[in-house]
Amino acid sequence: MFSALQDRVGQILLPGDEFCSDTDDTISLSEPVKSEKLVCGPGLRRSGARLLVCKSGVLRHKPPNVFWIDCQQRRYVPARGETVIGIVTAKSGDVFKVDVGGSEQASLSYLAFEGATKRNRPNVQVGDLLFAQFIVANKDMEPELACIDSSGRASGMGVFGGGGLLFRVSLGLVRRLLAPNSDVRSDLEQLFPCELVVGLNGRVWVKAASIQQTLIVANLLQSSDAMTATQRRQLFAKVQQGAL
């Protein structure tokens, strides 16, 4: 199955495609039988001895043995460990209710900020933007956020956002922005200096030197959602010439 999967890396798979583990029907008697371990990511499900594809997208591979389907969607489903941008909707007692764009609102305890104690409460108002990560996010429980990592430091999380613009993009673009050697990010770097906060729930916050530049960056990112790489580079080049 490993080789079958490896063959189809980079191809588009549709729900219903399956991989059976008994395609390699020849077992060589001389070599020791290696047990192969496959890690299935989002979009792949195991049912018995078969591996089923349940989302449509491109099959990706990360060596040594991780496979997943890169699919395009707009609605976010909370997952543990992911960093997202949330909007505070209510303060009730010791807990903030935060909207992250999922099926229900996440809760955030006021103690989950750096340097917060019972006496020293964080300054968070209704309507503020927060950058936080999920500590509990499964399908059975209400999701919980924290603005603090496991060692107790903020590391970039917390309240932010004076003077920038928040907008929505698809989840695919967000993942492309956050990928290690991102084309989109390097193109954007050449335009003008700006501050960018990217949440995995499809929300992006931009702040540039002037309002006009902020609007330009926001519009560029929203339109590059649906463009190929060449078209995007052409658009960025046009904007750069116009801006200079």
Added chain:
Amino acid sequence: MAGLELLSDQGYRLDGRKATEVRKVQARMGVFAQADGSAYLEQGNTKALAVVYGPHEMRGSRSRTLHDRAVINCQYSMATFSTAERKRRPHGDRKSTEMSLHLKQTFEAAVMTQLYPRSQIDIYVKILQSDGGNYSVCVNAATLAVIDAGIPMRDYVCACTVGFVDETPLADLCYAEESGGVSSLALALLPRGGQIALLQMDARLHQDHLEALIEAAMIACKGVSKVLDEVVRQHLQEVSMLTAE
């Protein structure tokens, strides 16, 4: 009703008024004992009753609570005996809902809602006899009721309906004039600052006449505000005489 002259050559209207005259306004405040504020207002033959409860806690949907302001909830209804033909559906139809929304909008502009966060103010208005200018009479009655309830407001809210006939603006239309197909404009004004809280106009009017019409409406509203002012002062005098030792 063809041939009925809405404005005669001498400048008299159907009921003998001149073009800029407003009908006679009579009002009483504090007519109900159990409401926080109430008022009864007659403008010509149109009679309206307004009752105010509040500020009290949110009832109904808790989700509509605003964390920094009070919610104003208005209900406009007409008594079934108020019109010439018995009204089948006094409230809940589209026109009444629209009137309620307009009243709400008018009072949201005038009442200082930031002083009462997370609470609700109810304003109920009922038309007992309808003879034109329903909206304006409701607004005037509701203003008095809100003042009677002691809820702080930025200014009086006075409203008037004006129509346009033969190049002349007619202030305070009655039912016969309204149904004669005259372009009518309803204006709710805060008289001291000259700010318009609500502006509503139906039927065709050439753009050049708009300014004259708004001007006439503002003058009429200022006239009404003087009368309302008188009523409030008199009421306060009576009440203070009763409570003074």
Added chain:
Amino acid sequence: MKETPLSNCERDFLLKAIEEKKRLDGRQTYDYRTIKVTFGTDYGCCFVDLGKTRVMAQVSCEIVAPKESRPNEGIVFFNIELSPMASPTFEQGRQSELSVKLNRQLERCLRNSKCIDTESLCVVSGEKVWQIRVDVHVLNHDGNLMDASSIAAITALCHFRRPDVSTQGDEITVYSPEERDPIPLSVYHMPICVSFSFFQQGTYLLVDPCEREERVMDGLLMIAMNKHREICSIQSSGGIMLLKEQVMRCSKIASVKVSEITELVGKALENDRKARKAGEKCGFAESLPQERITALKTDKTPVEAMDVTEKVDDIIQKAEVPPLSVPSPSLPVPGVGQVGQNTWGLDEEEEEEEEGEEDRDSSGEEEEKGTKTQKEKDKDEVVELSDSEEEEVVILHPDT
């Protein structure tokens, strides 16, 4: 569904941008988004796109008994449906405040201004009149539903044709569209709504707010006018305080916008009328942009073909008259697919040469043999051109 809350940061940014006279999509303060009007196959069906806001209006008619108070006038009924597909906040069936507001405003704008001649809708006075029903469906909500709905409603009314009717004593016969041409409604004038949104207690004004701007605005002023500069309706909503000067300024801006929009609607109606007269296919499906995979079928794109023109002239001189129809999709080069009629004269020549090659045995003409070698070169050139010059080319690679 509850809508996503608006964060303080977005609100502050939008207000600051408006103070600097910048809008989210780069418009000026008094600019409308692009308006597109398309018609369906039936008379009376019209789609209006105002930026991303999309609205559909459909007019229908039937014969009913008239109202008792007006026995010789027809009835016009308006209805705006806020479909849940337009926005996650719209719920099916519930008459929300917004729905009541939009319905009442549309009624006041179109009915009270008497834009339709209702007396001409009377068939038998006191017994039978036409009831015209205008249904407006909101398909996508990106702000300013009122303007889009009013444009859609009045355009659909102008586009609509009702069946012809004749009375003989007590009998009335309704003719179907095949028997007698349907008659258009008599529309006196076209009222169009223009919406102004106010920010910062009336200091800043924007025309045609989009959805995010609507969420931040203090209040809205809607002015309905026709192109004769008659105001049909004014309505202020939201808790704003206006000054008389602001209202006058808005009415002046509205008159300019209304005349532009009326012109656009008139042109769209005219185009549709011409298309129907000429017998072309018309309707919603036809007006959608064609997105078929055709490698060589594009709109006219200016192409630098200097080096090829000489070869073209040679070939044209030497070749025969090209055949008029292409029998089946031909594959000049592996990897280039072509479906449908192409618009390049060069390729017609090439096809003709291709067929010539196939018919070589049967016809055996010298010219074709002579041009065969040139055709090889041309094939390559053609492929290059289609790769580099044309913008929208999808090259299908057959399975190897």
